[in-house]
Amino acid sequence: MKFYPSKLLAVVLSGMIILPLSTFAQVETSAFGNGYTPVASVSAPQAQIVYYRSAGSNEKAAAHVYVDGEYQAALLSGGYTTFCVAAGSHSLGAWVNDAPGYQGKNQQPYRDTLVAGKTYFVKVDSGNNGRPLTVSREQAEQELQGLKQQVHTLSRASSVQQCQYKASQYKDYTLSGDVLFAFGKSARRDVSGQGEEAVRQLVSQIKQGTVNVNHITVTGHTDAIGSASANQRLGLQRAQTVRRMIIENGIPARSVSAESAGSNEPVSQQCSGSRAERISCMAPDRRVVVRVDANRLE
Incomplete structure (x- = not known):
C-alpha cells in the first residue's frame, strides 16, 4: 500500500452540519464505544481498514476521515474506526481543521489498490495534509491499546461495506x-x-x-x-x-x-x-x- 507515511467540532451528518464546541461538550461522554480488540480477517473480495488517531493529540479539532471523497468518521484523539470496502482502487485521507472547505471531500490525492482479504492499519498524520500513514499490525495494535471506537457520527461513504469476516478458530x-x-x-x-x-x-x-x-x-x-x-x-x-x-x-x-x-x-x-x-x-x-x-x- 503506497499511502505515506479533546473537545471537538462534532459532525452531525444531516447535511454535514458543524456544531460549536459547546455543543460537543454535552455529548463527549457518548462519543466513544468499546475499546479496541484485535480485528479478525475479512474474506475476499473485501479489504479492511482500521483507521485510528493516537491518544494524547494536542489537536482539538476532529480528524475527518474520507473514503473516495465521502465522509466516514470524525476521529477524536484516542478514537478509531474500522470499515471494509471492495478490493480495488480507493482513496483515503484524514484532514484536521477540515471545515469549512472540506478538503477531504473535494480532494482525493492519495489513492492505491487495496488487496482482497488484507487488513490495513492506517494512522492519522495531522501534519501531513491529509495523507494517510500506514503502519504494521504490531505497531498499530500496541498504539491501539486503550483506544475506543468512534461512534458519535454515521458513515456517509457509499463504498464502505459491512465487513464479512472469516470464521475464527x-x-x-x-x-x-x-x-x-x-x-x-x-x-x-x-x-x-x-x-x-x-x-x-x-x-x-x-x-x-x-x-x-x-x-x-x-x-x-x-x-x-x-x-x-x-x-x-x-x-x-x-x-x-x-x-x-x-x-x-x-x-x-x-x-x-x-x-x-x-x-x-x-x-x-x-x-x-x-x-x-x-x-x-x-x-x-x-x-x-x-x-x-x-x-x-x-
Missing part, C-alpha cells in the same frame, strides 16, 4: 500466574524456572496442534487485591513478559500481541478472611491466557 491456553511469577512480580527476571518450562511446553503444544499460527493474543489477569489501575498495569506487564518468552521460543513477533484484563474477569468466588487467606483463595484469578487464532493475520 480459537484455542485458549491458561498459565497460572503463581507458577510464572512471585506475587506482585511481572518482569522477565522474575519468571521462575517452572514458569520457563511451562511456556516452553505451551509453545511446543501450539506448534504441534496448529497447522498455521496466524495470531496469538496474550492476556494478563490479576486478582482484585490492590487498585484497579495497578491491576490493569500488572496484568499488561505480565502479558508483555509472556509475549516476549513466546517469541524467544520461536513464534514470530508480528504474530503475538499483549493486553490486560486487570481484575475485571475473576474466576474465584466469595473470597474473604485475612489478606493471606484472600490471596490464597484468589489464586485462580492470577493467570495469563494465551489465545491462538488460526485465522487472523494476513
Whole structure:
C-alpha cells in the first residue's frame, strides 16, 4: 500500500452540519464505544481498514476521515474506526481543521489498490495534509491499546461495506500466574524456572496442534487485591513478559500481541478472611491466557 507515511467540532451528518464546541461538550461522554480488540480477517473480495488517531493529540479539532471523497468518521484523539470496502482502487485521507472547505471531500490525492482479504492499519498524520500513514499490525495494535471506537457520527461513504469476516478458530491456553511469577512480580527476571518450562511446553503444544499460527493474543489477569489501575498495569506487564518468552521460543513477533484484563474477569468466588487467606483463595484469578487464532493475520 503506497499511502505515506479533546473537545471537538462534532459532525452531525444531516447535511454535514458543524456544531460549536459547546455543543460537543454535552455529548463527549457518548462519543466513544468499546475499546479496541484485535480485528479478525475479512474474506475476499473485501479489504479492511482500521483507521485510528493516537491518544494524547494536542489537536482539538476532529480528524475527518474520507473514503473516495465521502465522509466516514470524525476521529477524536484516542478514537478509531474500522470499515471494509471492495478490493480495488480507493482513496483515503484524514484532514484536521477540515471545515469549512472540506478538503477531504473535494480532494482525493492519495489513492492505491487495496488487496482482497488484507487488513490495513492506517494512522492519522495531522501534519501531513491529509495523507494517510500506514503502519504494521504490531505497531498499530500496541498504539491501539486503550483506544475506543468512534461512534458519535454515521458513515456517509457509499463504498464502505459491512465487513464479512472469516470464521475464527480459537484455542485458549491458561498459565497460572503463581507458577510464572512471585506475587506482585511481572518482569522477565522474575519468571521462575517452572514458569520457563511451562511456556516452553505451551509453545511446543501450539506448534504441534496448529497447522498455521496466524495470531496469538496474550492476556494478563490479576486478582482484585490492590487498585484497579495497578491491576490493569500488572496484568499488561505480565502479558508483555509472556509475549516476549513466546517469541524467544520461536513464534514470530508480528504474530503475538499483549493486553490486560486487570481484575475485571475473576474466576474465584466469595473470597474473604485475612489478606493471606484472600490471596490464597484468589489464586485462580492470577493467570495469563494465551489465545491462538488460526485465522487472523494476513
